[in-house]
Amino acid sequence: MRRAQLRILLSAALAAIGALLLSSCGTTTTTASRRLPAYEAPMAKSDFQTVRTTAYTHTEADHVQYSNRNALGGRLRAATAGLRRAAYAARALPADSDSASDYRRASLSGASLDSYLTPQKKKVTRWVRTKRGRKKVTTTVLVRPTIGSAAADWSRWPAGTTFRLLSTGQIYKVDDYGWALSGRNTIDLYMGSRGDMNTWGVRSEPIQILRWGAPEASLQVLQGRQGYKHIRRMVLQLEGQHATAAALE
Template identity: 35%
Template sequence: MPTYSSGKHDKRLVRMTAYSHYEADHIAYGKKSAAGSKLKFGENERSAAADWSVYPLGTRFQIKGSPYVYIVDDYGSALVGTNTIDIYKPSMGRMNQWGTKHEEIKILEWGSFEESERILRGRRGYKHCRKMHDGILHHLAQNEPTNKALNGRSL
């Protein structure tokens, strides 16, 4: 995964896809994210799904050339280990219009491995959750820097 630093912000080239709460595998959850918050598609902030062992819960990023700030508040089984971020779209039409792209993102703020671990701990019965949880435990054992809390912000 190409990563380079520009001052205090990490920049990365990632594969990006889109998802919608109308997809068959998301209908049961409605507009609710894996973090338990409502999926966002606002003028400023929007939801994104990612592998939490790479982009922990609460990670904020921008796509190069886009005015929106995306917040990782969801995950998906197809994302684990793939260097793919899924951005939320409120309709199937918008989701299909996005397609698959390779985009440069700028990390504005890293999320919390600790909070990601807390949520995933009880979901280890699912293979993708177990894989993310194991990756997060590795990061935590290495004492890698992370935001210890989400600073009281809600997702």
């Protein structure tokens, strides 16, 4: 009798664990019934844009299953403080052009990405112990900015697109995407903590595109993931099927 009861209890426990794993991973049925966000017409491609920005972190409920990994398999990184300010004029490109050459032409104008990543001198003050007590010592070190992770619709900002927030000078690179970003002119900035995420909130930010990612490379990554509607919408846009993408719910 005891063995039978143990088998029943063990089966019940395994069933409960299985149900928990399925619910935490998010099944196809759940995502299939979820509606996509309202579609927005793409913004004009230009060296400078004013974009709606939000913030996220890896401890949010919808990102916990991915830990601190981005859509390309790398680690999510928070941007460090910027070092330089913008110093050249914007040049708009046609909004209705789907040619990858538009991205390349935009990326070749203005300052290069490397010029913003050159290590800069920074003074660091610290206390050291001496025979007479403590002494304040100031030294000069070279600091290279850390490029932060950003999530976006890859048909609007292809993976690898690198940009700078003009308000802070911080540099971000698109390496992630999200359900709420598909078909939207929104960029989600990765923050290292919930506190930083909440502090950022929602802001309309002027950004400077330092380097555009390749639409072809983004399409290649996304084509094998079209079981999810938000990815299917990005693929349709990258293929030039904007009306179909807009109608997808």
